Amino acid sequence: MAPLKLNNQNLSQISTAGQSQVKVPAYPRGNGAVKEGIVHIGVGGFHRAHLAVYVDQLMQQGIMDYAICGVGLTPFDATMRDVLRSQDHLYTVIERSAKGSFANVVGSINSFLFAPDDREAVIAKMAHPDTHIVSLTITESGYYYNENTHELQSEHPDIQFDLDPANKQPRTTFGFLYAALERRHQQGLRPFTVMSCDNMQKNGAITRHMLVSFARLRNPELAEWINTKAHFPNAMVDRITPQTSPADKTSLAENFGIEDAWPVVTEPFMQWVIEDHFSDGRPPFEKAGVQVVTNVHDVEQFEKHKLRLLNGSHSAIGYPGQMAGFSYVHEVMEHPVYRKFVWQMMQEEVKPLLPDIPGVNIDEYCKTLMDRFSNPTIMDQLPRIALNSSGKIPQFIMPSIAEAIWVTGPFRRLCFVAAAWFRYLNGFDDNGKPFNVDDPMRDELQAKARAGGTHPAEILSIRNLFGDDLRGDKRFIQEITTAMEDIARDGILKTLPKYVD
Ligand code: CS2
Numbered sequence: 001m002a003p004l005k006l007n008n009q010n011l012s013q014i015s016t017a018g019q020s021q022v023k024v025p026a027y028p029r030g031n032g033a034v035k036e037g038i039v040h041i042g043v044g045g046f047h048r049a050h051l052a053v054y055v056d057q058l059m060q061q062g063i064m065d066y067a068i069c070g071v072g073l074t075p076f077d078a079t080m081r082d083v084l085r086s087q088d089h090l091y092t093v094i095e096r097s098a099k100g101s102f103a104n105v106v107g108s109i110n111s112f113l114f115a116p117d118d119r120e121a122v123i124a125k126m127a128h129p130d131t132h133i134v135s136l137t138i139t140e141s142g143y144y145y146n147e148n149t150h151e152l153q154s155e156h157p158d159i160q161f162d163l164d165p166a167n168k169q170p171r172t173t174f175g176f177l178y179a180a181l182e183r184r185h186q187q188g189l190r191p192f193t194v195m196s197c198d199n200m201q202k203n204g205a206i207t208r209h210m211l212v213s214f215a216r217l218r219n220p221e222l223a224e225w226i227n228t229k230a231h232f233p234n235a236m237v238d239r240i241t242p243q244t245s246p247a248d249k250t251s252l253a254e255n256f257g258i259e260d261a262w263p264v265v266t267e268p269f270m271q272w273v274i275e276d277h278f279s280d281g282r283p284p285f286e287k288a289g290v291q292v293v294t295n296v297h298d299v300e301q302f303e304k305h306k307l308r309l310l311n312g313s314h315s316a317i318g319y320p321g322q323m324a325g326f327s328y329v330h331e332v333m334e335h336p337v338y339r340k341f342v343w344q345m346m347q348e349e350v351k352p353l354l355p356d357i358p359g360v361n362i363d364e365y366c367k368t369l370m371d372r373f374s375n376p377t378i379m380d381q382l383p384r385i386a387l388n389s390s391g392k393i394p395q396f397i398m399p400s401i402a403e404a405i406w407v408t409g410p411f412r413r414l415c416f417v418a419a420a421w422f423r424y425l426n427g428f429d430d431n432g433k434p435f436n437v438d439d440p441m442r443d444e445l446q447a448k449a450r451a452g453g454t455h456p457a458e459i460l461s462i463r464n465l466f467g468d469d470l471r472g473d474k475r476f477i478q479e480i481t482t483a484m485e486d487i488a489r490d491g492i493l494k495t496l497p498k499y500v501d
Helices: 008-017 045-049 051-060 075-086 119-127 157-163 173-186 203-218 220-229 246-256 296-323 329-334 336-353 362-374 382-386 398-406 412-424 442-452 474-490 492-499
Strands: 038-041 068-072 091-097 100-106 109-114 133-136 193-196 235-238 264-266 271-275 291-293
Touching: 038 051, 038 119, 045 051, 045 091, 045 264, 051 068, 051 100, 068 075, 068 119, 075 109, 091 246, 100 246, 109 119, 119 173, 133 173, 157 173, 157 203, 173 203, 173 220, 193 203, 203 220, 235 296, 271 296, 291 296, 296 329, 296 336, 296 362, 296 382, 296 398, 296 412, 296 492, 329 336, 329 362, 329 382, 336 362, 336 398, 336 412, 336 492, 398 412, 398 474, 412 442, 412 474, 412 492, 474 492
Parallel strands: 038 068, 038 133, 068 109, 091 264, 133 193, 271 291
Antiparallel strands: 091 100, 235 271
8 A cells, every 4th residue: 555645634644554553643733722831943854753752642631732833944944944844743753672663753842933934923923922932942153152162152253243233133042032032031931941952061051151142232221131040950851863864754654555655763761850940830741751950960970971971972972982983883793892891981081070969870771872872773883973073072071071181081082083083184094085074163174174184183173162171281283183093093993993992
C-alpha cells in the first residue's frame, strides 16, 4: 500500500497502516481544542525531539493549555514553515536503538509563525494572554553573549538595529522578547517565562542577563520590571538528535507507511532537568518525566556533568574524528584506541573536576554515554557535532582545561582535543580533503588558524572566546603546541596512541 501523507485526516489510518504500530495523538487538534501556552523560537530537530515530545505526552494526558506555536526567525526556517503547514503541523519522531525502531506522531506543535513573513504577528503572539512561556533553542550565537566579559555584545549590528526604537521590525530574539514584554506590561499582563532550551551552562541566568541588559539600553524602567517579575529557569536538556537524512524518510514510508517530509530521528534516551521558576504558570511537566527541581544549585550540577562529559566527549569525537576521515559518531567509537581515548578523557581528566550529585553515579553516567555514542542506528553525523564550534569548545573543553590547571590535575587529552579543533579550523582533513567549517565566526577563526600554524597564540587571542586565563599558562601552551605539532606532522590516528594508556 502507498504510504499515507501525514495530516489530521489520515491520523487514525496511520496508526495501523504500516508493518509496525505507530503512536499518534489521541487528543483533539486545532484551535478550538487547545490553547497555545508556549511560543517556541527555533524549531529544529532538537526541539521536535525534546520539548515538543514532553508537551505531546502532556497532551496525551489531557493537558491542553500548553500547545506550542513554533517561530522561525531566520530565512532558513522557511522550509520548516512549509513542511509543517503542509502536514497540519504534525511530524514523526523515530526512536532508534538496538531494540528496534519506534515511530510516534507528535501533535503538540499547533501552529508556526515565520518572522520574515510577519514580524508583528510574532510579537502579538508572544504578548497574547494565552502565552505563558516563550522557550528558546537559538544556539549559543543567538544569545550575543561575550564569553570573556560575560556581557551582551551590545555593539553587534543586529543588536544595535533592535535597540533603535524607530525599528519596529525586530531581528534578534531579544528584540522580539522586548517588544512583546513591553506590550504585556502596557496591558497589565504578567511577563511570560523565558525558558532557554539551549546547551549552555547557566542558560537561564545568561538569558536573563542578556535580555535585561538589552532592555536597560531601551528603557530602564521596563528592564527593572522584567528583572524583578519575569523568570528565566536554568535547565539541562539532553537528547542526541542527528540531522534527518533522505534515507530516514524512505524507511519511515516503507516500515511505518507514513509520508512525512521531515521526520526526526533520535535515541530513546531523553532528559530534562529544570528549575521550578515560572512567572506566569507552567504545565505539570513532572507528569511527562521532567525533573523539575527547586534548587538552582542542583540544575547547575546537572548541567555541568552533561556539558563537560557528554558534549565535551562529543567534541573529542567530532573534531579529531572528522580530521581522521570518519563520518559518524558510532564509527569513531568502533575504533578501539579512539574508544579508549574517549573513556579515559572522561574518567581521568573530566570526572575528577565534577561535583557529586546525590543519587547520580557518575561512572554509570559515563558508561551510559559510551553506549549512547555507540548506537549505530541513529547515524549521528560528525559535521553536525562540529557545527558552530566557536560556541562549543569554549564551553565544553576549555573550562575543564582551566580547572584542571588550577587543581593541578591531568589535562593532556583535553589539550589534544583543543589542538585537533585548531587544526580542524583550516578546513582540510588529514588526507587533504576539504570540508566546510560551518560557524558564524568562520572567517576570523580560519584566518587565525592559518596565521598561527602549529602555534596556538593566534587563536587564543580571540578574547571574547577565550579570555585571558589560559594564554599565560606555560604548561598549557606547551601541551597544546606539542599536540598541534604532532597532529600536523603525523595526523590524528598516529598521534592518538600517545594519549591513551
Ligand atoms: C552535540 C549536541 O552539537 C553538539 O555539540 O554534542 O547536539 C548533543 O547531541 C546534545 O547536546 C545531546 O543532548
